[in-house]
Amino acid sequence: MTTTGDGAPRVTVERDGHVLLIGWNRADKRNAADFALLQELCLAYAQLERDPELRAGLVFAHGDHFTGGLDLADVSPRIGTEGLSIVPEGGLDPWRVSGPGTTKPVVVAVQGTCLTLGIELMLASDIVVAADSTTFGQIEVARGILPFGGATLRLPRAIGWGNAMRWMLTADTFDAAEAHRLGLVQEVVPHGEQFERGLELAHRVAAQAPLAVQATLASARAAIDDPAAAAASLQPELVRLAATEDVRIGMQAFLSRQPAEFTGR
Known part of the structure; x- marks a missing residue:
């Protein structure tokens, strides 16, 4: 397991009954996803998929922010002639771009900043709960790249062509109320309650057949x-x-x- 500088894993993994809790754990960097975090996330999804006792996943983030997006300084040098490969041996792609991903339902709870691949992870998941503090942004075009984690594939289908282009092509940010209006999130709760509500929904799913x-x-x-x-x-x-x-x-x-x-x- 790759760890942060203080010895902590980039992604925490914990069982809560039939639910696997998957936590982004780079709070000192606003949970920006470096290559190690991406790979650990892939392995966590593989654990969810392969353990017959696990029935649902809850993805959340430690700290004040879900994610500030990619850690471009770490990830950009790894983009080769075939693009960027993040899935290690034995892992599954959480974004379901380079493979089918898990067949089990995933709930996502977000707060604070949620940029780029955070939105794309929501789009690849099944139920999303957002804190009312959340600010969203699909800002890749402001960095000279395109969304490559599935936003171009799923966002127009999820919220309509014009709405998707409005946010992807301008790199503007929007709040939780707009995300709810668009259907990107299913519930908006007061800041600090997103994890518990997400966990409640994950357990409701896990209680079914x-x-x-x-x-x-x-x-x-x-x-x-x-x-x-x-x-x-x-x-x-x-x-x-x-x-x-x-x-x-x-x-x-x-x-x-x-x-x-x-x-x-």
Whole structure:
């Protein structure tokens, strides 16, 4: 594990029941992402994906800011003739640009400054909670580069062409209220409450039938690129899920009016 100068990891990883807490941990640099942080984040996502006991992830940031964007001084020299490769052996791309990423849902909680790859991570995730203190910016064009973590692919689809161009082509910043209006974030909470609310939502997701959650997420993602193929897979997926132990557990919970304790089988 690569560490910061004080010996701390760039990304903290902690289990909370069925939820994996993934924390950006470079607060003294406004959580600017250097190459080591990017690689540790990829490995954390791989842990979420491969551990059968983990059902959801919560990505958050230590300190006052989610991220000031890329640490260009560290990352720029690593851009080669094929671009920038950040995924180490055994890792998964959190931005789902160089690979499919995790099949499990990810909640993101943001605060303070959230620039560039922070927004792109939101776009590649599933639920976002923002503190009312958050300032967003897709500012790559002001640095002479383009968004390469998925904003050009997903932002127009998420908020509409004109809205996306308004923010990507001007490098202007916007607040949490605008992010909520655009649909970039699902909830805005008072500063300091974003982690707890994000964790609450992650646990709500993790309490549902894991195979059904993953199938729902996969179907929705597939429908973005190929709606017909996604539609064709609905009945086969229903048949597959209907044969699982979790369906029986869910039905028994419904009949007994008791909370379900799903097994993921």
